[in-house]
Amino acid sequence: MQIFFYLKSCSTCKRILDELNLPESVTLQNIKTEAITEAQLEEMKNLAGSYEALFSKRATLYKERDLKNKTLTEADFKALILEHYTFLSRPVLVLNKTIFVGNSKKNVEAAKAFLNE
DSSP: OEEEEEOTTOHHHHHHHHHHTOOTTSEEEETTTSOOOHHHHHHHHHHHSSSGGGBOTTOHHHHHTTGGGSOOOHHHHHHHHHHOGGGBOSOEEEETTEEEESOOHHHHHHHHHHHTO
C-alpha cells in the first residue's frame, strides 16, 4: 500500500503534501470524503504498533466528549477512528511497510529522507 491519508481542508496537511513531493504511485485519500476502511486501519495499526499511535488526542471531538477523563482501550481507539475521521492523527503516509503518522517536524523530515533514499 502506498497511500497518503489527509484532510483536504487542513492547511497543515496541504503544506506537508507540498513539502513531500510524493511520487505519482502514492494514492491521495481525503479522509473526509473517502472514509478509512477497517482493512486500511488494520494495516496502519500493524505498521504503527497500536491504534493509539494513530489516534489524535487534539481532536475537537476528543475534548467535547471528555475522552481524556476516560480510560480508552485499543478497541475504543479503533472504533473512534472508524467512527469519525477527526480522530485519526493526520496526515498518515504509508509507503509499503513503512508508516509516518502526524505532522511533527521530525516525522515530516523522516518521511522526506525516506522518499529521497
